[in-house]
Amino acid sequence: MAACGLVMMVCTWGVGARQAPTPAANWPSFRGVRGAGVADGQATPTTWDVPQGKQVRWKTPLAGLGHSSPVIWGTQLCVTAARSGKADAGLRLGLYGDIASVTDDTVHTWLLTCMDTASGTVLFETKMHEGVPKVKRHTKSTHANSTLATDGTRLVAMLGSEGLFAFDMKGAPLWKVDLGVLDSGFYVAPAAQWEFGSSPIIHDGKVIVQADVQKNSFLAAFDVKTGKELWRTARQDVPTWSTPTIHEVGGRTQVLVNGWRHMGAYDFTTGEEIWRLKSVGGDIPVPTPVVGHGMVYLTSAHGPGAPVFAIKETARGDISLAPDTTSNTHIAWSAPRDGAYMISPVLYRGLLYVSKNNGVFAVFDAVTGDRVYQQRLGDGTTGFTASLVAADGKVYFTSEDGDVFVVKAGREYELLAKNPLGDYAMATPAISAGTLYFRTGSAVVAIK
Numbered sequence: 001m002a003a004c005g006l007v008m009m010v011c012t013w014g015v016g017a018r019q020a021p022t023p024a025a026n027w028p029s030f031r032g033v034r035g036a037g038v039a040d041g042q043a044t045p046t047t048w049d050v051p052q053g054k055q056v057r058w059k060t061p062l063a064g065l066g067h068s069s070p071v072i073w074g075t076q077l078c079v080t081a082a083r084s085g086k087a088d089a090g091l092r093l094g095l096y097g098d099i100a101s102v103t104d105d106t107v108h109t110w111l112l113t114c115m116d117t118a119s120g121t122v123l124f125e126t127k128m129h130e131g132v133p134k135v136k137r138h139t140k141s142t143h144a145n146s147t148l149a150t151d152g153t154r155l156v157a158m159l160g161s162e163g164l165f166a167f168d169m170k171g172a173p174l175w176k177v178d179l180g181v182l183d184s185g186f187y188v189a190p191a192a193q194w195e196f197g198s199s200p201i202i203h204d205g206k207v208i209v210q211a212d213v214q215k216n217s218f219l220a221a222f223d224v225k226t227g228k229e230l231w232r233t234a235r236q237d238v239p240t241w242s243t244p245t246i247h248e249v250g251g252r253t254q255v256l257v258n259g260w261r262h263m264g265a266y267d268f269t270t271g272e273e274i275w276r277l278k279s280v281g282g283d284i285p286v287p288t289p290v291v292g293h294g295m296v297y298l299t300s301a302h303g304p305g306a307p308v309f310a311i312k313e314t315a316r317g318d319i320s321l322a323p324d325t326t327s328n329t330h331i332a333w334s335a336p337r338d339g340a341y342m343i344s345p346v347l348y349r350g351l352l353y354v355s356k357n358n359g360v361f362a363v364f365d366a367v368t369g370d371r372v373y374q375q376r377l378g379d380g381t382t383g384f385t386a387s388l389v390a391a392d393g394k395v396y397f398t399s400e401d402g403d404v405f406v407v408k409a410g411r412e413y414e415l416l417a418k419n420p421l422g423d424y425a426m427a428t429p430a431i432s433a434g435t436l437y438f439r440t441g442s443a444v445v446a447i448k
Contacts (some may be wrong), residue, residue, distance in 0.1 A: 160196025197241030281305015333369030
C-alpha cells in the first residue's frame with residue numbers, strides 16, 4: 001500500500017529546503033525522490049539480523065498502527081501512526097481475499113514522530129489529530145497508510161477523511177484542509193471500507209493529492225505554504241491507493257497517476273489532462289508510476305487482468321489499446337498478465353522489476369519489454385506488500401513476515417541474502433546515506 005512521513009534534524013531543514021533533494025541523502029516522500037525507490041551513490045548493507053542485533057544501528061519503538069513509510073531529509077526521519085482506543089486494535093496479515101472492514105469506533109490519536117537518523121533518538125512527537133475515524137479500515141490496513149511528504153521546511157500529512165495537515169520541522173501545526181469524507185473501499189461492495197492510501201507529494205511549492213474514492217474523485221494541487229487549493233480536476237475512476245509521480249517532458253511538468261478507468265498524465269500547473277489510458281485490467285490500482293528511458297511504467301493486478309504498460313512520455317490524448325493488442329503509437333510495449341497488485345515496481349539499471357504479492361517477481365528489459373527472467377521468493381504462502389527499493393546493485397524485497405530478500409541487480413537471478421527484521425513489515429523502507437530504514441509493526445529500525 002501505498003510518502004513524506006518520517007524525516008530530519010531540526011537545525012538542517014531550513015538549509016536543505018533551498019536545495020533539490022538528492023536520492024543519496026534525502027528520501028522526501030513515498031519511495032524517495034520522484035517515487036523511484038532508488039538511492040545509489042553509497043554502499044548499502046547486504047546481510048543483517050535484527051533479532052541478533054547484527055548490523056543494527058538503532059531500533060526505536062513506535063506506538064499505534066501505521067503502514068506509512070519513513071521519510072528523511074538531512075539527519076531527521078519522520079513517520080506517522082494512528083493509535084486506537086483499544087489495547088489491541090488488530091491487524092490480519094497474509095494472503096487472503098476477505099474484504100471485511102474493522103469495526104473500531106474508539107477515539108484514535110494520529111501521531112507524527114520524528115527521530116535523529118544517527119541515533120534513533122526521538123526529537124519530538126506531535127498529536128496531529130484526535131477523534132473517531134470517519135471511515136473504517138480493512139483488516140490488513142491502518143488509519144495511517146499514507147506516507148508524509150517534506151520539502152525540508154514543512155511536513156505534509158494526508159490523513160484521508162480526517163484532512164490534509166502541514167507542520168513545520170519541529171512539529172508545530174501550520175495549516176489544515178478539510179477534504180470531506182474520502183471513502184476508499186471496494187467499488188463492487190461499497191460497505192467494505194478500507195481507508196485511504198495515496199500519499200501526498202511536494203514539488204515546486206505545490207502539494208499534489210490524488211483522491212480516487214467512491215464519490216467525487218479528484219486530483220488537486222495546494223499551496224504548500226498556506227494550504228490554499230490552486231486547482232482541482234475531477235476524475236471518473238474507482239477507488240485507488242496509488243501515489244502520483246512528477247515528471248518533466250519537453251519543459252512541461254506532468255503529474256502521473258495510476259488508475260483503472262483512467263491511468264494518465266495531467267499538467268502540473270493547471271491540472272489539465274494530457275493523456276489517458278483505460279486499463280485492460282487491475283481494478284484496484286495501488287502501484288506508483290515510475291519513469292525512465294523516455295517512458296512511464298504503470299502496473300496493476302486485481303480483477304480481470306494484470307497489465308504492465310510502458311508508455312512513451314510524449315503520449316497525448318486517449319491512448320487506450322485496441323482489443324487484442326499490446327502496443328500502439330503511444331504504448332511501446334505491455335504485458336497483459338505480469339502486473340503487480342499492491343507492490344510498486346522499481347526501474348533499476350535498465351531493468352524493470354515487477355513483484356506480485358505472493359513473492360513471484362518478473363524482470364523486464366525496460367526498453368524492449370522482453371522478460372529477462374521470473375523467480376519466486378519464499379514458499380508461496382508468505383505475503384509481500386512493501387514496495388521494491390534498490391541501491392548499490394541490489395534490489396530489496398520485504399515480506400510481511402519481516403524477511404528481507406536481497407537480490408543482485410542484473411539479468412540473471414542471484415539471491416544474496418535473506419535477512420530477518422524480527423517483526424512484521426508492511427511499509428516500504430527508506431534509504432539514506434547508505435543506511436536502510438525499516439518501519440516494522442512496532443518500531444523503526446536502522447540497518448547499516
